[in-house]
Amino acid sequence: MGLYIGDKMMKYEEWSKLARKVSKKSLWMLHFCTGCGAIEMPPVMTSRYDMERFGIAPMATPRQADVLLITGYLTVKTLRRVIQVYEQMQSPKYVIAFGSCTINGGMYWDSYNTIKHLEKYIPVDVYIAGCMPRPEGIINAFIKLMELIDEGKARGWEKYQKYYDKYKENQRRVFNFEIEGENEEY
């Protein structure tokens, strides 16, 4: 399996390495603005921090985007929409999770309505810690993602395909949570 460039055949591994090297320089981003993280996006997009220097551009629809940026806590209701958006994106696709809330719940650790670990429902490639992260942190995370893509380590989307049943099982559990035993009270 390979690809001809002129009369020289490139092996699939070489070709995908080249493709990764090129594609990391134009990451198109869909920012799914939940929670408070959305407020940090305008400075990153506009002239002060100007993320287009790095080839990152905001995109309107999931089908055009490479990166899904989740900016903050997710309720169960929003998670359903996030999963729809994630599944609409085309591979290769990457997820950047933003702020403490996506890591372990953050300040909503005991809330009845926010999911705590985003990683249990969709694969996350890069986390940004902080509450809220600064614009520099966001750009730093994108650079980190570029390095991971270049090294072939950003494989969240492959993981989602590989463990699709397990992810679906986790999602089903959080959406259709029923009390075991009728008399148990919370």
Added chain:
Amino acid sequence: MKSIELIGKGKEMHGRAYIEVMPGELEDIIKKLKENGFNHFVMLSCIDWLEEEKFELVYHLWSYEVKEHVMLSVRMNRNNASMPSMSHLFPQIETYEREIHEMYGIEFDGNNRLTPFLLENWHHTPPMRKDFDSEKFVGKLYESIPFIGEDENEGI
């Protein structure tokens, strides 16, 4: 204050009128206040007094004429709590009642729009009640879901 003179009871609290009302007379009092200039319904809030086994509903009204804030407090028993709906007086009360029905489980007779509002697929004790153990619920639901992946390097 104008509202206290109008209703004939209540007291002043932090610059606002605070009037305790029985559930039966609430409709007449809101009607009377509305006719006398208190025509801005600000909000409806709910308090769960677990020790006293009571729910307290607070109807906030505002008058632009005399610039006065009235709080009408209604108490009811916690078990099978229900109230007549006031949404025919101010239409926006319908949405407040919908939220309070979802978060506290209070029934509002006459409001036929008490459908799920903010929560998704909720089958448990209404979450804003004091006897709802949020931490236990989190442990039961979110913390019991396993992480996915065999080794740490997979997919990062």
